[in-house]
Amino acid sequence: MYREEFILWSIIALVLLAIPVGALYTAFNGKYLDGVYLDDRGVKTIYIYGWTQEDGGWDPSEIVVKAGEKVRLVIRSMDMAHGLQIPDLGIDTGVIKPGYEYVIEVTFDKPGEYTFYCSVYCSPLHYKMMGKIIVLPG
Amino acid sequence: MASVSGIKSFFGRLMSMDLLSIPVVRRLVMHRAFQWAVMVPNLIIFWFLITAGFIGSPVGNMNISITFVWMLWWFALIAILVPFFGRAWCTICPLPALGEWLQRGSMVRKPDAWRPRGLNRRWPRRLNNIWLQNIGFLVLASFSALLVTRPIVTAIVLAGLILVATIVMLVYSKRAFCRYLCPVGGFIGLFSNFSSIELRVKDGELCKNHIDKECIRGSDTSFGCPWYEYPGSLVRNAYCGLCFECVKACPFNNIRLNLRGFGRDLIVSRGKGFDEAWKVFIMLALAGVYIVTMQGPWGWIRDLANVFYKPPYGFALAGIDGYLIYLGLVWGSTLLIIPGLFYIFSIASKYLSKTDASASELFKTFSYMLVPLTLMAWIAFSIPILQVNWAYIVNTLSDPFGWGWNLFGTRDIHWSPILPSLIPYEQVAVILVGVFYSIKVGYEMAREKFMEDRALLGYSPYLIFTFLAAIFFIWLFMG
Amino acid sequence: MARLPSLLLYTIIVFTMIIAVFQASPVYGAGERVVYIDLSQFKFEPGRIVVNRGETVVFKLRSLDVTHGFYIDGYGVDTVVRPGEVVTITITAYQAGKFKIRCSVTCGPLHPFMVGDFVVLDGGLNTPFILSLFALGLVGLLPLIRFRG
Numbered sequence: 195m196y197r198e199e200f201i202l203w204s205i206i207a208l209v210l211l212a213i214p215v216g217a218l219y220t221a222f223n224g225k226y227l228d229g230v231y232l233d234d235r236g237v238k239t240i241y242i243y244g245w246t247q248e249d250g251g252w253d254p255s256e257i258v259v260k261a262g263e264k265v266r267l268v269i270r271s272m273d274m275a276h277g278l279q280i281p282d283l284g285i286d287t288g289v290i291k292p293g294y295e296y297v298i299e300v301t302f303d304k305p306g307e308y309t310f311y312c313s314v315y316c317s318p319l320h321y322k323m324m325g326k327i328i329v330l331p332g
Numbered sequence: 333m334a335s336v337s338g339i340k341s342f343f344g345r346l347m348s349m350d351l352l353s354i355p356v357v358r359r360l361v362m363h364r365a366f367q368w369a370v371m372v373p374n375l376i377i378f379w380f381l382i383t384a385g386f387i388g389s390p391v392g393n394m395n396i397s398i399t400f401v402w403m404l405w406w407f408a409l410i411a412i413l414v415p416f417f418g419r420a421w422c423t424i425c426p427l428p429a430l431g432e433w434l435q436r437g438s439m440v441r442k443p444d445a446w447r448p449r450g451l452n453r454r455w456p457r458r459l460n461n462i463w464l465q466n467i468g469f470l471v472l473a474s475f476s477a478l479l480v481t482r483p484i485v486t487a488i489v490l491a492g493l494i495l496v497a498t499i500v501m502l503v504y505s506k507r508a509f510c511r512y513l514c515p516v517g518g519f520i521g522l523f524s525n526f527s528s529i530e531l532r533v534k535d536g537e538l539c540k541n542h543i544d545k546e547c548i549r550g551s552d553t554s555f556g557c558p559w560y561e562y563p564g565s566l567v568r569n570a571y572c573g574l575c576f577e578c579v580k581a582c583p584f585n586n587i588r589l590n591l592r593g594f595g596r597d598l599i600v601s602r603g604k605g606f607d608e609a610w611k612v613f614i615m616l617a618l619a620g621v622y623i624v625t626m627q628g629p630w631g632w633i634r635d636l637a638n639v640f641y642k643p644p645y646g647f648a649l650a651g652i653d654g655y656l657i658y659l660g661l662v663w664g665s666t667l668l669i670i671p672g673l674f675y676i677f678s679i680a681s682k683y684l685s686k687t688d689a690s691a692s693e694l695f696k697t698f699s700y701m702l703v704p705l706t707l708m709a710w711i712a713f714s715i716p717i718l719q720v721n722w723a724y725i726v727n728t729l730s731d732p733f734g735w736g737w738n739l740f741g742t743r744d745i746h747w748s749p750i751l752p753s754l755i756p757y758e759q760v761a762v763i764l765v766g767v768f769y770s771i772k773v774g775y776e777m778a779r780e781k782f783m784e785d786r787a788l789l790g791y792s793p794y795l796i797f798t799f800l801a802a803i804f805f806i807w808l809f810m811g
Numbered sequence: 812m813a814r815l816p817s818l819l820l821y822t823i824i825v826f827t828m829i830i831a832v833f834q835a836s837p838v839y840g841a842g843e844r845v846v847y848i849d850l851s852q853f854k855f856e857p858g859r860i861v862v863n864r865g866e867t868v869v870f871k872l873r874s875l876d877v878t879h880g881f882y883i884d885g886y887g888v889d890t891v892v893r894p895g896e897v898v899t900i901t902i903t904a905y906q907a908g909k910f911k912i913r914c915s916v917t918c919g920p921l922h923p924f925m926v927g928d929f930v931v932l933d934g935g936l937n938t939p940f941i942l943s944l945f946a947l948g949l950v951g952l953l954p955l956i957r958f959r960g
């Protein structure tokens with residue numbers, strides 16, 4: 195095989211490899227996180243992914259935080275428009291179109307269980323699309 | 333009047349111009365790196381689309397794999413590349429790039445003592461037709477509602493095609509995959525018979541008397557035709573992949589790439605076969621089925637096509653039951669009903685024309701006259717895809733994975749169709765173009781096939797068939 | 812040789828002019844029609860609505876499952892229909908022909924295929940359709956005249 199052609203194909207192979215690796219890296223490096231992490235300012239950040247109930251509903255549907263702790267909830271609609279409401283706190287994000295996110299910063303003062311619902315009618319099982327935030331005593 | 337004839341002769345010359353006589357074009361296609369240089373960027377783009385399909389958003393219109401493949405690529409292929417440039421897509425198609433490289437061991441240069449790698453077997457003679465492509469296309473068509481809406485399905489199919497192409501090219505010689513297996517290749521080939529470009533030899537006698545035939549065997553600068561064709565006997569576009577290996581090989585500079593009028597190859601009787609005839613009916617019937625299911629007002633038909641449909645009240649045919657009916661409609665209409673109908677019309681034609689040819693012979697010959705109408709029906713089907721949903725393409729350009737990026741600031745451009753009330757008129761106009769060429773081509777066939785005084789009479793059943801098909805499409809768009 | 816393209820051209824011109832005249836002619840026969848449409852994944856029920864030109868059409872829209880959109884080609888109607896509410900849209904059907912009704916809010920996988928028909932007749936006739944068939948006849952017969960040999 196010609197050397198220059200081998201080099202060319204090696205470069206192409208690297209580019210081909212770089213595409214999924216780069217995409218996955220971006221996906222898991224802050225853009226597309228599962229669960230909980232601390233953001234730049236040290237605020238606990240929780241990603242909540244909204245799927246229609248038929249496809250699994252809120253992910254995660256159970257979240258544990260400590261009372262008095264400031265948390266950042268990043269809510270993302272994954273398949274169609276959803277919204278997140280926590281009636282006990284009077285929070286409602288309104289419509290979040292698929293692919294978009296909505297960020298709430300909230301501090302839970304009182305320990306207990308807070309239920310959250312989908313606030314946008316998304317599917318026939320919309321009314322079942324709910325989860326809970328368990329606030330432990332700080 | 334002088335100026336009118338001047339314009340006419342200018343167009344006449346333009347319409348029969350040999351593109352390879354333009355020095356730039358010739359130098360381009362003569363260069364060994366030409367095909368490589370168009371395939372590789374395309375391969376990288378396709379790889380990106382596959383990646384997006386696997387890990388990007390599951391929402392079809394937010395994932396670049398769906399918008400680029402099923403809106404942009406599909407429209408460009410069916411409405412621009414195939415009618416005007418024939419198999420030009422096959423020149424730049426990235427699916428066989430890896431396989432071809434492995435098979436040749438080199439792509440840009442031709443090594444001195446070159447031997448193909450891999451098993452290099454001959455393609456089985458019994459499969460020397462496009463039936464596998466017909467079946468492959470129908471299989472893809474069977475779950476098209478999933479294919480064109482779910483990124484992961486598109487990604488799996490594209491990746492699977494690359495895998496199959498690579499394996500087939502390592503087992504069989506040359507571009508066996510492209511010619512005999514690729515589900516898209518079948519209809520590109522058939523419809524490129526209609527296209528306004530053709531690759532032929534300048535002087536057939538020269539080829540006949542030439543013993544070495546580098547265009548087949550290859551030369552120092554060429555691998556020889558990878559599509560199992562002999563340029564000297566090319567009379568149709570169907571299986572010429574426009575790879576320009578023959579141009580690189582020919583020592584006499586005897587290959588030309590001509591512009592020409594539409595639909596010429598459809599009249600050529602050499603090479604016609606029932607495999608291609610059925611391809612016409614598959615495409616014609618599928619155009620109807622797709623327009624009815626995807627652009628029609630009948631929701632219950634859409635429910636049948638939607639394998640995941642759950643009816644609200646449990647009594648309707650749904651899910652697998654309904655889907656099986658839809659499958660029956662797809663396979664039955666394409667393989668039995670429409671060809672059967674055409675056969676009945678062929679029997680009528682045989683009796684009216686009093687010809688010696690059998691009805692199945694007429695069936696085979698005249699099925700090709702439906703190619704222009706079928707192609708135009710597909711174009712008409714594709715018009716609203718772009719005109720209505722263009723915003724999704726622009727959005728995904730900025731946010732290819734549907735993760736909230738905004739690379740070019742076009743992510744939030746609102747969905748708004750461009751002049752949607754004109755769409756039916758455009759669709760009807762396109763259908764009328766198809767009718768014109770179908771009837772023109774068919775009439776030429778009739779005058780060749782039938783006796784002079786019986787030509788129009790023998791042709792009349794096919795005329796009626798074409799009109800009925802056209803009325804059906806116009807009714808779908810306008811009625 | 813020059814006949815064919817010019818004939819085609821004349822056909823197209825005449826075709827367009829007739830349509831233009833029909834479309835621009837004043838609206839007659841007023842009246843009101845109420846149309847109830849149920850929207851669900853991925854259909855409009857009924858999927859085909861036929862009215863007469865000049866009528867005032869009142870759409871009463873209701874979603875049976877998820878949030879949908881209601882868009883009519885060429886009439887500039889675009890609205891969101893959430894389940895549990897009845898959305899009323901009133902338009903005057905001033906242009907004749909067939910117009911697609913589309914869902915404009917991503918409502919699930921087959922959302923791009925959620926379409927319906929809104930047909931506006933002119934004096935009981937679908938003029939563009941009739942004219943299309945007329946043009947079909949002309950275009951289809953042209954090759955037979957031209958290539959008689």
